[in-house]
Amino acid sequence: MSLRHAILVLLQDQEASGYDLAREFANSIGLVWNATHQQIYLELGKLNEKDMVKFRHIPQDGKPDKKMYRITEEGRDELIRWLRKPAAPPRIRDAFMVKIAGGALSDPSSILRELEDQADLRRERLTTFEDLARKLDDRNGDKDMYTYLTLRRGILDQQAWLNWAEEVRSELRRREDLTTSV
Amino acid sequence: MSLRHAILVLLQDQEASGYDLAREFANSIGLVWNATHQQIYLELGKLNEKDMVKFRHIPQDGKPDKKMYRITEEGRDELIRWLRKPAAPPRIRDAFMVKIAGGALSDPSSILRELEDQADLRRERLTTFEDLARKLDDRNGDKDMYTYLTLRRGILDQQAWLNWAEEVRSELRRREDLTTSV
DNA sequence: TATTGCAGCGCAATCCGTTGAATAAGTAGT
DNA sequence: ACTACTTATTCAACGGATTGCGCTGCAATA
Incomplete structure (x- = not known):
């Protein structure tokens, strides 16, 4: 609230x-x-x-x-x-991740397609955050520091997501190799 | 929904x-x-x-x-x-981050205190996710792979958070040095 | 000229989510 | 004996959030 x-x-x-x-x-x-x-x-x-x-x-x-x-x-x-007073940890509600968790029902190609759409979004965010952070790089006032840290949070988050996406790609590829070689 | x-x-x-x-x-x-x-x-x-x-x-x-x-x-x-059909990107509602964004109002020490509380939580999650992932490491069935990927998402997320926390600590320390040296 | 977009505010209906509680019986611990 | 926890489901009340709609009027574009 x-x-x-x-x-x-x-x-x-x-x-x-x-x-x-x-x-x-x-x-x-x-x-x-x-x-x-x-x-x-x-x-x-x-x-x-x-x-x-x-x-x-x-x-x-x-x-x-x-x-x-x-x-x-x-x-x-x-x-x-x-x-x-302490903040409650944010509750997570990520529909795309629900799809991944239930991924065995979908076919890998459609998962990959959506993964790329999501990755585009993340990449976009990443660059806008990075641009904003660069402008604040000579962060002096307290206020600037906190907005800088907020941006850093966003940046690290997008990067983590994109790294994960890379893992997904290679796992799915690995799997494809296994099944086609049978 | x-x-x-x-x-x-x-x-x-x-x-x-x-x-x-x-x-x-x-x-x-x-x-x-x-x-x-x-x-x-x-x-x-x-x-x-x-x-x-x-x-x-x-x-x-x-x-x-x-x-x-x-x-x-x-x-x-x-x-x-x-x-x-494509999933909507998750909406973000992170109260703790709102606090950071408005951080100039709080004093750094109370921010650091809450940061450590949140960090404890993340570290805890990280180890439980890592334990679960290790058990799945010989992931064979499709289903296992997807739960593995889900866990990886959680792991990377916690790690990114903890890295960010490290940045916050050093920024706040930097700031303290600046102000005390005046 | 018709359409789209932007600036600016608002209402109403409905749905989703949270809090808090009640019920009921077993089991484990001090 | 008392307390607390686990299993198992449900209800009531409230408030937050979403969806969809409505209004005005300028500017730009096709």
């Missing part, structure tokens, strides 16, 4: 609209916490009711009005309270 | 009770898909209504009766249909 806290973390640095936050969830924080715009707008409403954020109306011409949210004292208190 | 399919994968090999499945979710498949027993019982109920599984009553003396579930033709069809 910490979409809430992810939002508060983002609002710490700057005032932002729901839309802004949704974009950041699609990029930076999305690395560690996913959320859609509906969820975000809903949560902002709740946070507002609890006085953890407040907003000002910004009328815009042409575009619809927007609400620029900022964190309040109560919000910051809540965030700090949350930071203090 | 593929708790369903994870269950079907497990039922493929053997008839099992909800309780059995819950245990397997706590171990083997839990590596890639987490679920509690309540969820499993509920899902078994739904699967039964849709005729994707059926069960027989086993009265037991001493222990309460159990329901042994097995997969049906419809269940197998559904599973195969699902295996064919």
